[in-house]
Amino acid sequence: xxxxxxxxxxxxxxxxxxxxxxxxxxxxxxYADVSMDRVASHAGVGKQTLYRRWPSKAQLVxxxxxxxxxxxxxxxxxxxGDVAADLRDWLLRYADAVAPPQNAALVRALAAAAAEDLRDxxxxxxxxxxxxxDAVMQRLRQGIAAGQVRADTDVEAVADALIGTILYRxxxxxxxxxxxxxHADGLIDALIAGVRA
Amino acid sequence: xxxxxxxxxxxxxxxxxxxxxxxxxxxxxxYADVSMDRVASHAGVGKQTLYRRWPSKAQLVxxxxxxxxxxxxxxxxxxxGDVAADLRDWLLRYADAVAPPQNAALVRALAAAAAEDLRDxxxxxxxxxxxxxDAVMQRLRQGIAAGQVRADTDVEAVADALIGTILYRxxxxxxxxxxxxxHADGLIDALIAGVRA
Amino acid sequence: xxxxxxxxxxxxxxxxxxxxxxxxxxxxxxYADVSMDRVASHAGVGKQTLYRRWPSKAQLVxxxxxxxxxxxxxxxxxxxGDVAADLRDWLLRYADAVAPPQNAALVRALAAAAAEDLRDxxxxxxxxxxxxxDAVMQRLRQGIAAGQVRADTDVEAVADALIGTILYRxxxxxxxxxxxxxHADGLIDALIAGVRA
Amino acid sequence: xxxxxxxxxxxxxxxxxxxxxxxxxxxxxxYADVSMDRVASHAGVGKQTLYRRWPSKAQLVxxxxxxxxxxxxxxxxxxxGDVAADLRDWLLRYADAVAPPQNAALVRALAAAAAEDLRDxxxxxxxxxxxxxDAVMQRLRQGIAAGQVRADTDVEAVADALIGTILYRxxxxxxxxxxxxxHADGLIDALIAGVRA
DNA sequence: GTGTAACCGAGACGGTACGTCGTGTCTTATT
DNA sequence: AATAAGACACGACGTACCGTCTCGGTTACAC
Numbered sequence: 062x063x064x065x066x067x068x069x070x071x072x073x074x075x076x077x078x079x080x081x082x083x084x085x086x087x088x089x090x091x092y093a094d095v096s097m098d099r100v101a102s103h104a105g106v107g108k109q110t111l112y113r114r115w116p117s118k119a120q121l122v123x124x125x126x127x128x129x130x131x132x133x134x135x136x137x138x139x140x141x142g143d144v145a146a147d148l149r150d151w152l153l154r155y156a157d158a159v160a161p162p163q164n165a166a167l168v169r170a171l172a173a174a175a176a177e178d179l180r181d182x183x184x185x186x187x188x189x190x191x192x193x194x195d196a197v198m199q200r201l202r203q204g205i206a207a208g209q210v211r212a213d214t215d216v217e218a219v220a221d222a223l224i225g226t227i228l229y230r231x232x233x234x235x236x237x238x239x240x241x242x243x244h245a246d247g248l249i250d251a252l253i254a255g256v257r258a
Numbered sequence: 259x260x261x262x263x264x265x266x267x268x269x270x271x272x273x274x275x276x277x278x279x280x281x282x283x284x285x286x287x288x289y290a291d292v293s294m295d296r297v298a299s300h301a302g303v304g305k306q307t308l309y310r311r312w313p314s315k316a317q318l319v320x321x322x323x324x325x326x327x328x329x330x331x332x333x334x335x336x337x338x339g340d341v342a343a344d345l346r347d348w349l350l351r352y353a354d355a356v357a358p359p360q361n362a363a364l365v366r367a368l369a370a371a372a373a374e375d376l377r378d379x380x381x382x383x384x385x386x387x388x389x390x391x392d393a394v395m396q397r398l399r400q401g402i403a404a405g406q407v408r409a410d411t412d413v414e415a416v417a418d419a420l421i422g423t424i425l426y427r428x429x430x431x432x433x434x435x436x437x438x439x440x441h442a443d444g445l446i447d448a449l450i451a452g453v454r455a
Numbered sequence: 456x457x458x459x460x461x462x463x464x465x466x467x468x469x470x471x472x473x474x475x476x477x478x479x480x481x482x483x484x485x486y487a488d489v490s491m492d493r494v495a496s497h498a499g500v501g502k503q504t505l506y507r508r509w510p511s512k513a514q515l516v517x518x519x520x521x522x523x524x525x526x527x528x529x530x531x532x533x534x535x536g537d538v539a540a541d542l543r544d545w546l547l548r549y550a551d552a553v554a555p556p557q558n559a560a561l562v563r564a565l566a567a568a569a570a571e572d573l574r575d576x577x578x579x580x581x582x583x584x585x586x587x588x589d590a591v592m593q594r595l596r597q598g599i600a601a602g603q604v605r606a607d608t609d610v611e612a613v614a615d616a617l618i619g620t621i622l623y624r625x626x627x628x629x630x631x632x633x634x635x636x637x638h639a640d641g642l643i644d645a646l647i648a649g650v651r652a
Numbered sequence: 653x654x655x656x657x658x659x660x661x662x663x664x665x666x667x668x669x670x671x672x673x674x675x676x677x678x679x680x681x682x683y684a685d686v687s688m689d690r691v692a693s694h695a696g697v698g699k700q701t702l703y704r705r706w707p708s709k710a711q712l713v714x715x716x717x718x719x720x721x722x723x724x725x726x727x728x729x730x731x732x733g734d735v736a737a738d739l740r741d742w743l744l745r746y747a748d749a750v751a752p753p754q755n756a757a758l759v760r761a762l763a764a765a766a767a768e769d770l771r772d773x774x775x776x777x778x779x780x781x782x783x784x785x786d787a788v789m790q791r792l793r794q795g796i797a798a799g800q801v802r803a804d805t806d807v808e809a810v811a812d813a814l815i816g817t818i819l820y821r822x823x824x825x826x827x828x829x830x831x832x833x834x835h836a837d838g839l840i841d842a843l844i845a846g847v848r849a
Numbered sequence: 850g851t852g853t854a855a856c857c858g859a860g861a862c863g864g865t866a867c868g869t870c871g872t873g874t875c876t877t878a879t880t
Numbered sequence: 881a882a883t884a885a886g887a888c889a890c891g892a893c894g895t896a897c898c899g900t901c902t903c904g905g906t907t908a909c910a911c
Binding site for chain 5: 460
Binding site for chain 3: 682683684736760761763764766767768773774777778781799800801802803804805806808809810812813814815816817818819820821823824825826827835836837838839841842843844845846848849
């Protein structure tokens with residue numbers, strides 16, 4: 062049942078304009094140099110319109126980044142029957158998505174937003190990486206069921222390693238995100254076959 | 259050649275007091291709620307004394323965290339001849355070091371400082387993780403030379419995975435840093451022997 | 456023609472509260488010990504609200520003092536037909552107005568504000584004393600027209616003497632402003648009849 | 653008895669250099685924009701050397717201005733037997749001394765120093781104007797004794813008027829100090845003969 | 850000559866105020 | 881009721897200044 066809305070409804074156009082302005086500024090200036098005033102004036106919007114929708118700058122930035130992340134494409138981890146190929150395929154797409162400097166900047170902005178609030182930070186990371194993390198674990202468990210993956214595998218540790226690698230490279234080596242794709246192959250090789258001679 | 263030392267020299271006592279105060283406040287309040295004013299008053303110091311040494315809050319926090327990290331103990335990656343045992347030993351010590359909430363809080367603070375400044379962020383991570391990263395790569399190369407590790411191993415990818423895992427868990431799951439130690443074993447198993455059945 | 460009035464208008468209540476707080480602090484502490492922070496907190500106001508209205512402490516103090524001076528009463532120099540009586544009456548009222556320690560403190564504060572800025576200082580004094588100075592000159596010219604005052608009188612010199620005396624006593628002998636009133640009579644006697652035997 | 657002075661004696665050269673630097677800066681920048689650091693570096697001197705001699709900036713400025721005032725010439729109020737001529741002569745010399753913009757700037761600086769401290773301010777004005785004030789009163793009393801001046805003259809009021817006029821013009825009309833000399837004549841005329849027709 | 854005490858330039862120190870900027874709330878007129 | 885504009889309380893930023901303290905080094909008197 063739709064709850065009766067009185068008065069002027071919120072403009073979805075305005076909503077999108079704010080998120081766009083936020084992303085543009087984040088990419089151009091970085092989290093610290095983006096102020097709510099700047100976002101408002103850049104979006105041609107009053108400041109109250111921002112706070113009517115998001116309770117804080119961190120939340121606005123979070124939604125702006127997540128919004129791009131979700132609309133930016135699907136990172137579905139398919140099950141073609143070959144675990145190694147499926148994980149390799151997914152990791153390469155994931156690395157490619159983060160490779161463009163703008164997207165890397167957005168991830169860094171989200172890290173900054175997460176750092177703002179100790180409590181919300183955890184939730185933010187979970188929102189960003191949770192679905193992928195779960196997908197990797199599920200695929201590995203399917204691999205175990207299919208007899209392709211050793212039953213004693215610590216699936217959480219492997220999922221952490223795949224996502225942690227991406228995150229670490231984005232945060233610590235933002236200028237070499239291009240290489241991340243190359244090393245994705247090496248990482249999958251090591252995890253599937255082991256590094257032991 | 260004499261680097262003319264004129265005027266009153268900077269006090270090392272004051273220097274240490276500032277770093278101590280910074281760490282105490284970071285642990286208690288988190289990066290966002292630590293202000294230069296608070297650090298100064300907590301350290302019984304004038305604000306100018308802070309800015310005489312560090313150009314910004316991010317730099318001060320970086321040094322405070324690094325200082326604790328360095329003095330906090332050595333994470334030497336020994337070479338006992340057994341690559342798997344050496345890496346496992348080192349990763350467990352590394353995970354244990356980050357496990358205490360206070361140390362986790364300091365790492366999170368460093369991430370926040372890095373996120374603040376697009377330019378310095380990269381350097382900060384490199385300072386923090388660089389030595390460990392290099393040590394892992396070197397040990398793997400020695401393993402290759404000793405015939406214990408496959409020659410085609412992407413040593414950088416493996417190093418990224420080990421350090422990225424730790425970082426990811428600290429940032430995204432700060433309340434479960436204790437479990438990180440447990441999964442360290444699983445990660446080493448997977449990387450050494452592979453997950454393939 | 457419409458001076459686009461958009462956004463929240465500036466509060467006159469706040470304006471008055473700031474001027475009141477400024478005067479209270481000036482009287483209690485003196486110009487040097489009044490800070491913008493203190494004025495703001497005493498007025499229950501943010502510092503930016505001060506700087507939105509006045510560009511500097513000197514300007515704020517100037518307006519606060521002037522405001523009291525203007526609203527404090529009229530020092531009209533009447534024309535009853537008797538120049539000596541009119542000037543004597545006006546000078547006594549003027550001296551009395553400055554006599555209370557609080558008012559003397561405000562005048563001293565204005566002198567301090569004027570000294571702060573070489574450029575604005577002149578304008579400040581002119582605002583404070585200009586109207587009175589003009590009134591004295593005008594009354595003397597009317598006296599000349601009425602045949603009561605010698606035609607070759609240097610009316611500006613006489614106006615300077617009357618106002619300069621008050622100012623000098625307030626600045627140089629703040630503890631004896633009470634006596635100023637007594638000497639006002641003597642000054643008028645000397646100027647009207649001359650001191651020559 | 654001279655108290656035995658041990659150790660290196662204070663340099664009179666340094667003393668003079670500091671006062672010179674202080675005056676130069678006061679004339680160039682005004683009281684508020686002269687800092688102790690600037691005076692020290694301008695005089696090629698350590699800051700402690702300033703504070704070894706003067707307890708505060710206000711005191712240093714006061715001495716610098718007074719020093720120029722005293723060495724600048726004598727304003728002796730002679731007694732030639734003609735009160736009117738003597739006062740006129742003295743007032744003209746006094747006005748001339750203050751006329752140059754640099755000297756006016758120094759007087760304004762002293763006013764600023766006096767405004768800094770409510771207690772010392774009074775003493776400063778007394779030091780600056782006291783001797784002249786006393787001299788005027790004494791000369792008038794001699795005039796009374798000689799029968800040239802009316803016995804009921806309020807000599808203090810007259811002295812206040814003469815000195816107050818000079819001060820008022822310097823503070824309120826610094827750009828027209830040249831005219832001050834012209835009006836000195838008119839003021840003496842009015843005070844001696846009265847303005848009554 | 851050789852202490853030694855006070856001086857000197859330099860600059861770090863604790864503290865306070867400055868004037869600016871950012872966050873999140875509130876208040877206008879307008880739509 | 882939502883909007884653009886912008887004032888508001890609060891508080892952090894980074895700089896400048898005051899007056900003190902602490903270095904290495906110098907100068908003149910006393911022994």
